[in-house]
């Protein structure tokens with residue numbers, strides 16, 4: 195929705211001084227921790243930032259089903275299969291809540307999906323890495339969902355009501371996902387030497403990409419400062435990354451695994467683990483679509499979209515029939 199359309203909705207002509215007053219009032223509401231709802235006036239840039247972040251987040255959930263979906267047919271037991279199926283279904287549900295939250299901002303799910311499929315919209319860099327062994331499913335739950343929780347729990351208190359409410363439910367489910375991943379890692383680490391080695395290899399492969407999930411360093415984050423002023427983000431990328439490292443290193447120690455970072459050490463004075471340099475060139479390459487399995491991911495999404503065309507058509511035809519029947523009833 196453009197500012198002109200929002201003014202029209204509120205029955206007013208666009209007026210620059212009114213715009214300034216509204217912007218100031220809007221920021222005061224944010225500063226007072228009030229929730230902004232879809233019917234409320236909001237600056238166009240706030241709406242756009244939210245649509246960008248929420249839709250990217252929704253795409254990440256949906257693309258995030260692919261690396262784990264790859265292992266549903268090869269889960270090592272019936273119990274593991276049932277748990278993994280439930281987790282992957284949850285991710286699909288998260289995508290739906292998030293697309294629905296973004297739709298309240300005047301963008302349709304169809305538009306968002308088209309942006310994903312055309313490559314115009316981003317999704318998390320992490321899902322462009324392959325899942326090579328069963329231990330990767332453990333590492334994803336432990337590290338990727340762990341990083342997601344660290345990033346997303348604060349969003350439950352973000353300024354936009356529909357996003358905050360969607361995140362509350364998502365975070366509850368993410369905690370179960372993190373625990374199931376850690377439990378896989380624990381079992382492998384306490385298993386045969388080969389199983390422990392599988393767990394170590396998975397940690398080696400997923401550790402650095404998990405740190406990249408939090409986004410570029412604060413100095414290079416384009417949207418960070420404004421996102422925080424609007425309380426769309428509550429913490430900077432670096433602060434969340436550090437919190438994640440601080441909680442995860444002791445978990446690796448408990449597993450008896452070694453972090454793939456020779457520079458990692460505990461800084462007593464600061465009370466934080468200091469970690470080595472992140473390869474930001476790799477991050478940029480992966481975000482631009484150069485990840486090891488980026489092409490496969492988009493191919494799989496496009497195929498799923500094409501294969502699902504008949505379902506969308508049938509649902510629309512059914513809705514149209516219902517609408518026509520209702521209209522007939524009202525008329526007659």
Ligand code: BYC
Pocket residue numbers: 246247250251252254255258259285316317318319320338339342345346406407408409410414415416417418421427431481
């Ligand atoms: N991958 O200015 P910045 C999950 C982009 S977990 C790709 O700091 P912002 C799941 C960024 O979009 C993952 N792109 O941006 C877990 C921006 O580009 P645009 C999803 C990235 O928005 C387990 C540019 O780099 N979670 O879903 O302030 C199983 C500059 O960055 C990445 C969320 O989306 C990245 N890692 O901060 C299944 C949580 N990092 O947009 C599913 C909500 C940055 O200008 N999102 N970029 O083209 C956020 O909290 C924030 O959007 C971010 C980035 C922290 C990700």
